[in-house]
Amino acid sequence: MTDRKRTTGRRTRGKATAPDAGERAFLETYDPGAFPRPSVAVDVAAMTTRDGDLHALLVRRGEHPHRGRWALAGGFVGIQESLDDAAARVLRTKAGLPGIFLEQLYTFGAPDRDPRTRILSVAYYALVDADRLRKACAATEGVVLARLRTSWKGEAGGPVEALDPEGMAMPLAFDHADILGMAVKRLRGKLDYSPVGFQLLPPLFTLRQLQDVHEAVLGRRLNKDSFRRSVVTKGLVAATGEMERDVPYRPAGLYRYAMPEDA
Amino acid sequence: MTDRKRTTGRRTRGKATAPDAGERAFLETYDPGAFPRPSVAVDVAAMTTRDGDLHALLVRRGEHPHRGRWALAGGFVGIQESLDDAAARVLRTKAGLPGIFLEQLYTFGAPDRDPRTRILSVAYYALVDADRLRKACAATEGVVLARLRTSWKGEAGGPVEALDPEGMAMPLAFDHADILGMAVKRLRGKLDYSPVGFQLLPPLFTLRQLQDVHEAVLGRRLNKDSFRRSVVTKGLVAATGEMERDVPYRPAGLYRYAMPEDA
DNA sequence: TGAATAGTGTCTATAAGACAATATCCC
DNA sequence: GGGATATTGTCTTATAGACACTATTCA
Numbered sequence: 377m378t379d380r381k382r383t384t385g386r387r388t389r390g391k392a393t394a395p396d397a398g399e400r401a402f403l404e405t406y407d408p409g410a411f412p413r414p415s416v417a418v419d420v421a422a423m424t425t426r427d428g429d430l431h432a433l434l435v436r437r438g439e440h441p442h443r444g445r446w447a448l449a450g451g452f453v454g455i456q457e458s459l460d461d462a463a464a465r466v467l468r469t470k471a472g473l474p475g476i477f478l479e480q481l482y483t484f485g486a487p488d489r490d491p492r493t494r495i496l497s498v499a500y501y502a503l504v505d506a507d508r509l510r511k512a513c514a515a516t517e518g519v520v521l522a523r524l525r526t527s528w529k530g531e532a533g534g535p536v537e538a539l540d541p542e543g544m545a546m547p548l549a550f551d552h553a554d555i556l557g558m559a560v561k562r563l564r565g566k567l568d569y570s571p572v573g574f575q576l577l578p579p580l581f582t583l584r585q586l587q588d589v590h591e592a593v594l595g596r597r598l599n600k601d602s603f604r605r606s607v608v609t610k611g612l613v614a615a616t617g618e619m620e621r622d623v624p625y626r627p628a629g630l631y632r633y634a635m636p637e638d639a
Numbered sequence: 640m641t642d643r644k645r646t647t648g649r650r651t652r653g654k655a656t657a658p659d660a661g662e663r664a665f666l667e668t669y670d671p672g673a674f675p676r677p678s679v680a681v682d683v684a685a686m687t688t689r690d691g692d693l694h695a696l697l698v699r700r701g702e703h704p705h706r707g708r709w710a711l712a713g714g715f716v717g718i719q720e721s722l723d724d725a726a727a728r729v730l731r732t733k734a735g736l737p738g739i740f741l742e743q744l745y746t747f748g749a750p751d752r753d754p755r756t757r758i759l760s761v762a763y764y765a766l767v768d769a770d771r772l773r774k775a776c777a778a779t780e781g782v783v784l785a786r787l788r789t790s791w792k793g794e795a796g797g798p799v800e801a802l803d804p805e806g807m808a809m810p811l812a813f814d815h816a817d818i819l820g821m822a823v824k825r826l827r828g829k830l831d832y833s834p835v836g837f838q839l840l841p842p843l844f845t846l847r848q849l850q851d852v853h854e855a856v857l858g859r860r861l862n863k864d865s866f867r868r869s870v871v872t873k874g875l876v877a878a879t880g881e882m883e884r885d886v887p888y889r890p891a892g893l894y895r896y897a898m899p900e901d902a
Numbered sequence: 903t904g905a906a907t908a909g910t911g912t913c914t915a916t917a918a919g920a921c922a923a924t925a926t927c928c929c
Numbered sequence: 930g931g932g933a934t935a936t937t938g939t940c941t942t943a944t945a946g947a948c949a950c951t952a953t954t955c956a
Contacts, residue, residue, distance in 0.1 A: 412718040413676045416759060455675040455757055459748035483746045483761050485722035494718055496679060496761075498746050569828075584935085602918045604936085609917090619927095625934040626926040847908080865945050867909080872944095888907040889953035 414485075414494035418462045419450035419552065421481070421559040422471060422502040424509040425576050425592035429523050430563075432556060433471055433509060434538060434546065436518040441491050442549035446522065446538060448556070450497070463500040471519060472512050477503045477575040482558050489551050497550075501559040503575035522546055526560055526595060533561045560593075567593050571612055574633040582620060582628040583607065677748075677757035681725045682713035682815065684744070684822040685734060685765040687772040688839050688855035692786050693826075695819055696734055696772060697801060697809065699781040704754050705812035709785065709801060711819070713760070726763040734782060736775050740766045740838040745821050752814050760813075764822040766838035785809055789823055789858060796824045826856050834875055837896040845883060845891035846870065 422433040434446040449470040453462040459480065468474045481499040489495065504512075513521045522538035535553035538546040548556075566572045567590060574581075576589050587603045607613055614634035620627035685696040697709040712733040716725040722743065731737045744762040752758070767775075776784045785801035798816035801809040811819075829835045830853060837844075839852050850866045870876055877897040883890035 411678070411715065413678050414716070414718065415674070415676050416679065452674065453677070453748070455677065456750050458750055459746060459759075480745060482743060483722060485716070485761070487719050487721055496722075498748070498759075565832075582935090599919055601920080601937095606917080620935095622928095623934085624928050625932080626928090626936085628935055845908090862946055864910095864947080869945080883908095883954095885955095886907085887955050888905080889909085889955090891908055 414496050416453045416496045416498065417450050418453055418459060418466055418500060419448040419497045419555055420463050420467050420478070420500045420502055421448055421556055422467060422473065422476070422504055422509060423524075423559060423563065423576075424504050424506045424521070425589045426506045426510070426521070426523075428588065428592050429525075430560060430592055431506075431509070431521045431523050432538065432559075433513060434520055434522045434548075435470065436520075437549055438518065445547045445549035446520075446552075447549040448499075448552050453498070459498050463498075463502075467502055470516075472515055473502070473504065473508070477572075481555070481562055484551055484555060486551065497555070499555045499558065501562065503563075503572065505576055505578050507578070524556060524560065526557070529595065531561050531564050533557060536560055563593050564595075571633060571635075580616060580618065580630040580632055582630060583613070584628060586613070586631070677759050679716045679759045679761065680713050681716055681722060681729055681763060682711040682760045682818055683726050683730050683741070683763045683765050684711055684819055685730060685736065685739070685767055685772060686787075686822060686826065686839075687767050687769045687784070688852045689769045689773070689784070689786075691851065691855050692788075693823060693855055694769075694772070694784045694786050695801065695822075696776060697783055697785045697811075698733065699783075700812055701781065708810045708812035709783075709815075710812040711762075711815050716761070722761050726761075726765075730765055733779075734775050735778055736765070736767065736771070740835075744818070744825055747814055747818060749814065760818070762818045762821065764825065766826075766835065768839055768841050770841065787819060787823065789820070792858065794824050794827050796820060799823055823856075827858075830856050834896060834898075843879060843881065843893040843895055845893060846876070847891055849876070849894070 424431050433449060435449055437443050437445050437447050449466050451462065451466045451470070453459060457465070460478065463478050463480075464474075464476075467476055467478065478500050481501050484497045484499060487494060489497070510521060513519050520540075522540065525537045525539055526534070527537070528534045535557045537553070538548060538556070540546050563572070573586065573589050573593065576593075577585060583604050586607065587598055587600065590603070591598055611634060613631040616630050616632055618630040620630065687694055696712060698712055700706050700708050700710050712729050714725065714729045714733070716722060720728070723741065726741050726743075727737075727739075730739055730741065741763050744764050747760045747762060750757060752760070773784060776782045783803075785803065788800045788802055789797070790800070791797045798820045800816070801811055801819070803809050826835070836849065836852050836856065839856075840848060846867050849870065850861055850863065853866070854861055874897055876894040879893050879895055881893040883893065
């Protein structure tokens with residue numbers, strides 16, 4: 377194992393300090409190519425809920441390695457590109473999805489996770505409403521929306537399976553079953569205390585739709601009365617006064633996401 | 640922005656699939672040096688609670704860049720070393736702390752975060768009991784335990800300040816104030832639903848000590864009765880029957896961490 | 903005995919689950 | 930009207946905060 381002088385980061389947030397004379401001299405003689413470096417990629421788990429289950433966008437690999445298997449949308453990080461920018465670019469260029477909610481998930485770095493060379497993957501998850509993600513998949517060859525099946529409950533964690541429309545397991549490339557598992561776990565955890573679930577719905581939605589989203593993510597049924605009460609009394613949603621239309625039953629009120637007062 | 644064929648990871652968990660003939664041929668011709676790559680480091684925020692506040696281990700930088708400032712323990716990731724292994728090695732070799740609870744936190748990748756070259760930092764946080772971390776700091780030159788002050792409440796997030804024993808702010812290197820802020824935020828979030836707080840205490844502890852740890856991490860006072868009830872009824876701790884000794888008041892019962900039944 | 907903290911019991915307020923009753927749409 | 934779902938109201942139960950009271954140690 378190598379161990380040498382540490383070298384990490386400059387202050388962000390505009391507080392970067394000007395290097396003094398000694399530091400300038402050091403930087404001029406610094407050789408960045410002195411040690412072997414891994415490649416760094418981003419992989420994006422773009423997810424939505426549909427028919428009561430979580431779904432994710434998968435891309436069929438047309439090239440080696442793992443040709444023919446299904447993978448998350450991914451790509452290398454440019455040498456002058458931030459990680460967030462790289463993830464947004466991948467989602468925009470590989471799936472035609474600009475302006476999507478994205479959050480960093482975890483960095484996968486097992487030395488043998490890619491057969492070519494050492495490649496780290498900084499994984500992101502993205503939340504998209506179902507209509508938009510369905511259209512994006514239909515518009516691009518080799519891109520599908522796969523149903524996810526978790527064999528574990530709650531936030532225990534573990535890999536997830538991707539299923540095609542016939543319910544057959546789709547072979548996943550690399551460690552992407554683990555990345556998807558981490559995404560589902562994170563999403564379940566976030567849903568309890570964070571308004572992240574609204575990213576999976578259109579701007580106006582009914583309380584039933586919101587509950588369906590929560591149930592799909594959590595993988596279990598929720599109490600209808602409690603769910604309604606908690607989401608309304610916490611002020612997470614606001615009634616718009618508008619109603620559903622063209623439904624074969626009593627139309628429900630339409631709500632919109634309401635940022636709680638502290639944010 | 641570059642955009643090229645994705646290349647991410649091989650399946651971990653022992654499910655790696657043998658490459659077929661076409662894939663073997665591809666791998667033999669793959670050139671891993673075709674594109675510029677960033678350096679990758681790990682930085683470890685080793686934390687404990689003491690005198691009612693969170694503290695973190697900091698190392699005084701003796702070399703450029705940011706010489707004289709205070710930094711987290713860090714180091715480059717070896718080309719064949721996993722990220723978890725690198726973090727554990729850094730904590731062991733730079734701070735003399737083997738066998739510590741470590742968890743990946745977030746990956747910091749702003750292009751200008753290090754003045755030398757593009758360096759990503761995969762940040763980890765470590766939880767140590769106060770005695771052990773204090774002894775480790777005393778044993779190594781240039782390593783101190785700094786009190787942390789958060790200017791934000793709850794899980795709002797943001798950078799944190801490190802204070803020396805006189806309460807003066809210590810200048811932090813790179814973006815390490817942000818990394819520490821993320822560590823505090825994560826720890827606060829975890830404490831609500833995860834038994835991670837026990838990592839900050841010796842194996843036997845009183846309920847008061849456990850509550851002190853929670854209050855130091857969360858930065859607010861908790862209700863004594865509710866805290867005791869919730870931690871006991873949830874089965875997170877088990878009474879040992881032993882008692883505190885040599886205290887100038889009624890000795891409290893000593894408890895130990897009890898893994899809940901589902902794990 | 904007094905100071906200090908541990909530990910117990912009880913009351914109350916709040917939130918969650920269960921369930922019944924009523925309202926409103928389309929057919 | 931009948932079927933389906935929305936919406937409201939009430940009862941019950943679990944949990945958290947508040948607070949009073951007793952217990953045990955050392956000085």
